[in-house]
Amino acid sequence: MKHIWRGSLIDDGELLDNLRRLPDEINDTLQESLKTEDVLDACEKLSAVMLEYKDEKMKAALAEDECENPKEFLAELADNISRKSLTTKLCAELGTDRPFEIKRINYRTQNFEAWSPMGVLVHITAGNSIVVAPMAAVEGLLTGNINIIKVASNTGSFAAWFFSELSKYSNISKFIYMLRVSSKRKDIISEIIANADCVSVWGGEDAVSAIREMTPKGIPIVTWGHKISFAYITPDSMDSAISGLVHSVCRNEQQSCSSPQCVLIDTDNTADVDKFAKMFSEALNSCGIPQKTPDLAQCAEITTVTELHKSDIYFNGGDIIEADDHTYRLLICYTPKFMPSPLFRTVWISPMPHNEVIKRLRGMRQYLQTAGLACNINDLAILTDLLYRAGVTRVTPVGSMSVSYTGEPHDGVFAMPRFLKRVSMRTELPLTGILNLSELREPEEMHFNGKIQGKADYPPVPENGTRILMKSGGTTGEPVYCSYTQNDFDKYIIEPSIEALLSRGLDPEKDVLADVLKCGNLYGGLNCFISVFDKMNAPHLSISGLDNFGMVADFMIKGKATAILGAPSYILRLFEENADKFKKYGRIKKIFFAGEHMSDGQKEYLKSFGLETLVPVLYGANETGSMGISCDYCPSGVYHVCSDIQHLEILKMDEDKPVDEGEVGRLIFTGFKRENGHTERYEIGDTGRWVEGPCQCGRKQPRFELLGRYGDVIRMGGTFFNYQKIGKILSDDLKYSGRLQLILERAGLNEKMIFCMENISISSEELTKVLLNSGYDSFMKTVPTGLVEIEARILSPDEFIINNVSIKLKSIIDRR
Known part of the structure; x- marks a missing residue:
């Protein structure tokens, strides 16, 4: 066998x-x-x-x-x-x-x-x-x-x-x-x-x-031939080089291509050569590395080379220093010489001034590999360059000539590109935002069976730290510290963000994007998107979500912004407080938003400023990275799963079983390629449902509709209310385009729902009538019986309660 x-x-x-x-x-x-x-x-x-x-x-x-x-x-x-x-x-x-x-x-x-x-x-x-x-x-x-x-x-x-x-x-x-x-x-x-x-x-x-x-003929041949390596030492570095050189010569009897067969001294003085040879001989005598005995043929070659050098000494000068037990021999030349050695601790030593390096070595350029260099810092750059031009492909310390690092070239080239073809593809088919043709193939089926994880199960920051550390905003509870390797950051933040922006219409050649996401406090937001825009080579203004809205508007206008990225609640207030400036400026045509829902009424208000594109771009979180991207064929709130990095399950609200077709359930994500911060079956805290059927964009990644946080479902008066549905009622029936914050309080034995709104004149009685006329049965069951009281409270922009880290609006505040 x-x-x-x-x-x-x-x-x-x-x-x-x-x-x-x-x-x-x-x-x-x-x-x-x-x-x-x-x-x-x-x-x-x-x-x-x-x-x-x-x-x-x-x-x-x-x-x-x-x-x-x-x-x-x-x-x-x-x-x-x-x-x-x-x-x-x-x-x-x-x-x-x-x-x-x-x-x-x-x-x-x-x-x-x-x-x-x-x-x-x-x-x-x-x-x-x-x-x-x-x-x-x-x-x-x-x-x-x-x-x-x-x-x-x-x-x-x-x-x-x-x-x-x-x-x-x-x-x-x-x-x-x-x-x-x-x-x-x-x-x-x-x-x-x-x-x-x-x-x-x-x-x-x-x-x-x-x-x-x-x-x-025509089949490529990749060759890995025999190579010769040597040490190149300046006179002022001889003392410090000896110990390392002994190790490199003796560690495996010079059997590696990277082992030194010759020692070249940067000198034309034979006294320097003799001095080095004597020092090297003394060090070899005290070397404790056991020697491997050469076989008969190898012994014959060593003897032949040694005897020939003895003859050459009579004509060209030189010397031989050999151990009494014949364990090593130094073949010393007084003129520049570069020759392969018969190995087994047989070393050529000769002078070679640096101005002769190229002339003397270039004839052997196809065989040269490693030069162990011993010199001072003033000579390092000059000598390294000379050695490369002579044909050397590696320069290392003398004592570690056979040590390599992961990813190091071999014999001056990388191996793997020589075993591959570089292929290209152009198409006239519309591939808007598609970065990778794998998105046009069905994702691989995956199954995860572990327990459902939550914030309490999130992995801690590694003891030795992490490349990138972010902290969740804490809008829905205690914040989580989220660690990313560089690989995680590229796969889970950079690449999906680029795809999302391109899919929804950002033109990196023509658009100037103003980023008003929050930064600082370890929050992802703006800090991440600086890297995104740099990778895209897209013009961007990293403004952040400043409290001075007039200054933000001025920055945008000065920077010739044509697009904005931010949270809807912040963008709305920005336009409200700078309405005249933006109408006069007139060049902002695109708004890309994330992190919050934007109602139809809010979109209509913003379109009055001449905006042409108002789209959600990305569904993500600091702890999980990107989870979904939208495309031009996705209705509002619908996303493609980032299937190359995430696996999504939608489980029933009250048990850990998959939902039925069309049923709303809990979104459970597994970031199966995460290195740091790896979670399996992580409950993100959002609800949604599967969207059936193919998408016209061509992507085969499954789609889902995001329907809000668990916290968007409120239990009051013995029944349930949905924040998103309430917002839609106000948008549809009152054409309300402002922010909505619900405060829940006790009212004696019953409960009160306080509607915090802006830029609208409406009484509590009028609001109650609108809600009852909407047909939403949760109001009809509770308001007429007094179980739930409705109050309208009109606030100024500064009176809304926001999350100071993410600058998102706290949509529901429960004070009961």
């Missing part, structure tokens, strides 16, 4: 039979998509298995592959394939952790781009490292490709275990083949390469040439 075929172990006999049906299997698999999220989940789980170090088959495979420090090896590999590391790698190399989503590339045109898998990726790996095959395959899986990995015939036990385990998750098995065959089996290698859309080759020039001959 030597090979892995779609996750299963097979032997040599089965391999030849399976190869015949490989083209058909590939064609079938290419009709499926490998989801990035599934790969990340699988790698995260496998990472945990490796860290546990309990799997006996894994231990046996590492022993078969002669892994010297298995726990250390597994810890490093586990870290490299963790979700966090791979997500960082995706973002560094591809600019996103969702590479296959066909996204709008700017907000002014309908130009879309995405990464797309090449198809079949054949990896020809080297036999000198057991980590190459697993990591190469992970990169291939992250790029959505079918991976055929050829490993050396005498290794691959750990790779086989790794691929077998990885294949247990999701549908990954269909995308993995591992063949443990000799490079001499050109018949088999040619057959797998014939199916390739891209070939990735690890090895020397001969190996790469052989693969090139077998690869059909």
Whole structure:
């Protein structure tokens, strides 16, 4: 049993039979998509298995592959394939952790781009490292490709275990083949390469040439050849560089491409070279890192190179310092020299003034990789630039030349873009506000079964802090502190907000938007939308909801505002107090509102100022982020679920069961991609119902109608009243366009509902008559019998009670 075929172990006999049906299997698999999220989940789980170090088959495979420090090896590999590391790698190399989503590339045109898998990726790996095959395959899986990995015939036990385990998750098995065959089996290698859309080759020039001959014309070949690394040290940094250099040379006998084979001194003085060599020799003598003994062929190469250098000394000068036990040797030159080393603590040392670096190294530019640089800060920029221009692709400290960071380029390039195509799409079909073509596909079905959560269950702020911290406004109770990672903020705040604004008519090229949402006190509002408008490259005036309404109007006019974003109650008062200014100015045509309902009467009042667009844009909250966006085909109060980040359930008002068709229920959200502040089945405190049928905008995300807060339903006089319905009565029957605040009080043995209103002349008796004539049965059951008393109270703008954090109107104040 030597090979892995779609996750299963097979032997040599089965391999030849399976190869015949490989083209058909590939064609079938290419009709499926490998989801990035599934790969990340699988790698995260496998990472945990490796860290546990309990799997006996894994231990046996590492022993078969002669892994010297298995726990250390597994810890490093586990870290490299963790979700966090791979997500960082995706973002560094591809600019996103969702590479296959066909996204709008700017907000002014309908130009879309995405990464797309090449198809079949054949990896020809080297036999000198057991980590190459697993990591190469992970990169291939992250790029959505079918991976055929050829490993050396005498290794691959750990790779086989790794691929077998990885294949247990999701549908990954269909995308993995591992063949443990000799490079001499050109018949088999040619057959797998014939199916390739891209070939990735690890090895020397001969190996790469052989693969090139077998690869059909036009198929890209990605090469990862042998590299040479070195240390470059200035004389004033020699003392400080010695210890680190010893570590880099001895840690794995210079076997890594990033290990130093030469030491170049920025000098033309041979005394500096001798001084350094002596210091380095003394440090090597006291090195406590055990040495791996070279085999017979390696010993022969070391002897040959050493003896040739002895001969060269007679002509060009130089020296050799060799340990008495032959554990190391320093080949010292007095003229600039750059050569590969036979390794095993064999180091070339020579002078190379910085003005000769390019001339001396450029001839080896295709082989250069890492330069361990030891210098002072005054020389850092100059020497780094020289080394890059000579062909070096990495500059590191001398003592950590083989240390890498997540997302670092390899040999001067990123791997994953070479395994992908960059695809584009333009269309004349109307895609207003659609940022991602995934919105035109049915959302994936999800199910969550945990207990219903509320504010008391909201996750605390992480002990080490968070990238962004917001606090809910507290309009409906105690505020919640809401933590977001940068990834959370982008997915749950920035992207949905951009889509919502574009969907409802904001033109980032022509509009100047005045933002009068509240800021400060850790409230989201304006602070979030500054980032939104910056990402859109849209002109905006970050004014905030100031108490000086005249100043706000002046700022808008000075800034040439054409649109406003804010809470309805604030916008209404702004226009009321600056009516003459805005009518004279006449350039504000669009109002985008959120956080509160705007009645038809209020809309009609604002349209008298020449406004053409008055639309809700976004349904969201500080604790959950964005939950829904509206489009031009959504009636007021109707939203599309943000299905790429949120899952919505609507449950019955009195039990945790799904509502029936058309029934009003509680909105329960699960932000399944949140990192910080993750909640499952979170009860946001709002009511709504499903809206059936497709939307003309083309989005397949389900729609729902938002019907208000639980608190909008008032129990008085033994029955229920709905704040939104009361507001509609006033708008329809009185053409009322102002703010409405209801105060509930005791009136002896009965109760009183106080209607706080503005800019209207009406008595309590007249208001009572309007409410009874409306036909709303809750009033007809309670008012005539005296159970509920109605009082009209006309207030000035400053007398309304608002939330000081969100500047939203407190619609209901219960004083009973």
